[in-house]
Amino acid sequence: MKHRPLRIAYGRLFHEANAFSPSVTTLDDFERMHLLEGDALARAVTLRGEELKSFMPHAELTGFQQAMNLSRGEIVTVPLTSALAVPSGPITRECFDLLTARLLDGIEAALPLDGVYLALHGSMQVQGLAEAPEANLLRRVRALVGSSVKVAVSYDLHANLSPGLVDPVDVLVAYRTNPHWDLAPTGYRAGTRLLRAIRGEIRAVHVFRKLPMVLGGGTTIDFVAPMNRVFRAMKRMEKDPAVVSASLFMVHPYTSAERLGWAAHVCTDGDLALAEKLADELADRAWEMRKVDLPAMRSPAEAIGEVRGGAWRRLGPVTLVDVDDIVGAGAPGGNTHIVKALAASAGDLLAYVPVHDPALVEALWSAPLGTTHAVTVRGTPDYHMPEVPLEVTLVARTEGDFGRTVRLDAGGDKHGLRLVACERAPLPIHPSFWRAVGLEPRRADIIVQKNFFHYRMFYAALSFRHIPVVSAGATSLRRVREQRYDVPMHPQQVLADWR
Numbered sequence: 001m002k003h004r005p006l007r008i009a010y011g012r013l014f015h016e017a018n019a020f021s022p023s024v025t026t027l028d029d030f031e032r033m034h035l036l037e038g039d040a041l042a043r044a045v046t047l048r049g050e051e052l053k054s055f056m057p058h059a060e061l062t063g064f065q066q067a068m069n070l071s072r073g074e075i076v077t078v079p080l081t082s083a084l085a086v087p088s089g090p091i092t093r094e095c096f097d098l099l100t101a102r103l104l105d106g107i108e109a110a111l112p113l114d115g116v117y118l119a120l121h122g123s124m125q126v127q128g129l130a131e132a133p134e135a136n137l138l139r140r141v142r143a144l145v146g147s148s149v150k151v152a153v154s155y156d157l158h159a160n161l162s163p164g165l166v167d168p169v170d171v172l173v174a175y176r177t178n179p180h181w182d183l184a185p186t187g188y189r190a191g192t193r194l195l196r197a198i199r200g201e202i203r204a205v206h207v208f209r210k211l212p213m214v215l216g217g218g219t220t221i222d223f224v225a226p227m228n229r230v231f232r233a234m235k236r237m238e239k240d241p242a243v244v245s246a247s248l249f250m251v252h253p254y255t256s257a258e259r260l261g262w263a264a265h266v267c268t269d270g271d272l273a274l275a276e277k278l279a280d281e282l283a284d285r286a287w288e289m290r291k292v293d294l295p296a297m298r299s300p301a302e303a304i305g306e307v308r309g310g311a312w313r314r315l316g317p318v319t320l321v322d323v324d325d326i327v328g329a330g331a332p333g334g335n336t337h338i339v340k341a342l343a344a345s346a347g348d349l350l351a352y353v354p355v356h357d358p359a360l361v362e363a364l365w366s367a368p369l370g371t372t373h374a375v376t377v378r379g380t381p382d383y384h385m386p387e388v389p390l391e392v393t394l395v396a397r398t399e400g401d402f403g404r405t406v407r408l409d410a411g412g413d414k415h416g417l418r419l420v421a422c423e424r425a426p427l428p429i430h431p432s433f434w435r436a437v438g439l440e441p442r443r444a445d446i447i448v449q450k451n452f453f454h455y456r457m458f459y460a461a462l463s464f465r466h467i468p469v470v471s472a473g474a475t476s477l478r479r480v481r482e483q484r485y486d487v488p489m490h491p492q493q494v495l496a497d498w499r
């Protein structure tokens with residue numbers, strides 16, 4: 001007997017919101033980064049395609065399509081809409097309504113379906129929407145497809161898990177790496193589990209535990225202590241055939257969402273008692289991690305002193321990580337605190353600094369190269385940063401991923417500040433960021449980064465000392481510590497138990 005092929009639709013709505021950023025995220029930001037649908041999406045999620053251009057060629061949807069290809073001929077996949085923007089301020093209501101309408105219209109047009117897979121983040125925020133945006137979307141997806149269609153989701157491990165993100169779905173998986181390299185394997189895992197659910201091979205039972213903690217786990221890198229033990233425990237749990245998935249969520253703390261906090265999630269095949277037991281066990285392990293604080297941080301002046309006094313800079317540039325202005329966690333990139341400190345007291349060092357300052361770029365864009373200007377660096381508009389007056393020479397200009405970009409030199413030929421001012425949030429993860437404006441990274445004493453980890457892969461042979469620097473900005477941990485929460489929260493309060 002010949003069965004009709006299964007029909008499974010797939011799509012994405014992915015954004016990490018930073019409620020402390022003065023920027024908002026609009027449709028333009030998605031269009032610039034990643035917005036595909038229909039045939040273009042289907043082509044992008046093949047092994048020859050490029051799913052997230054210039055970021056990650058194979059991500060969740062490619063992994064998902066690979067899982068479907070294992071049953072070639074038995075499954076028809078239907079591409080919906082896939083949208084992703086760089087982490088930034090909350091999404092406008094108009095943009096969210098438009099993107100969700102496209103997804104829902106796509107699902108409606110694709111009916112009848114056997115399954116739907118959506119790659120989501122879990123820490124989105126939408127202006128004027130109190131409900132978690134993912135919960136809003138999933139509620140409407142479920143209403144549209146009815147109870148018999150199986151719905152799978154994958155989340156970033158920085159999702160803020162809540163009933164609205166769990167209850168409407170049959171399959172729930174999350175990234176297992178931090179930094180996140182496993183987008184494609186995550187989509188693959190979602191796909192294989194969705195197929196089992198559709199074929200009636202599993203009866204998914206979900207349990208999750210919410211932890212009243214927003215910080216902990218040290219650097220939270222999955223393969224180093226202390227978090228490596230927790231990630232290993234999760235993988236061990238999944239070896240049991242009765243366990244469908246086990247996931248840990250170390251929340252993105254820079255949103256104003258309700259019931260913010262870490263979470264442990266376990267899904268089993270019909271065994272509620274086992275799911276409860278393992279979710280408790282995973283929550284206990286994660287809760288222990290609250291005792292491990294972040295590595296020691298320096299003020300800008302302390303960091304400059306350390307570079308000057310230390311031997312590291314003879315081996316290569318010392319990286320100052322601008323912890324309070326992490327663009328990958330939604331900060332706008334226009335923090336000027338480090339610029340101010342370097343201008344004041346690092347005239348004997350050669351420092352490369354990226355800064356988001358669209359007004360500065362606009363003012364100098366048409367000026368002849370080689371001309372000198374008295375400027376004031378203000379950073380991101382409405383970010384309330386210190387104003388830094390500087391005498392600069394316009395040395396180079398370029399236009400690329402970060403919009404219009406100018407290189408401004410202050411100080412002497414061999415020392416001083418090399419400011420790379422960008423129209424959009426700068427992310428010098430790759431050394432080519434500097435080379436595009438004629439700066440050789442190897443020659444610098446100091447390079448400022450707006451990113452915690454990813455850049456290290458590309459600077460592995462260049463920079464051997466990395467100093468986290470604190471000031472004030474959209475990713476300030478001080479804000480996380482001082483934020484008002486609706487429940488007692490670690491690290492604000494000393495809490496003995498997560499229950």
Ligand SMILES: [Zn+2]
Nearest residue numbers: 156157158180
């Ligand atoms: Zn994340």
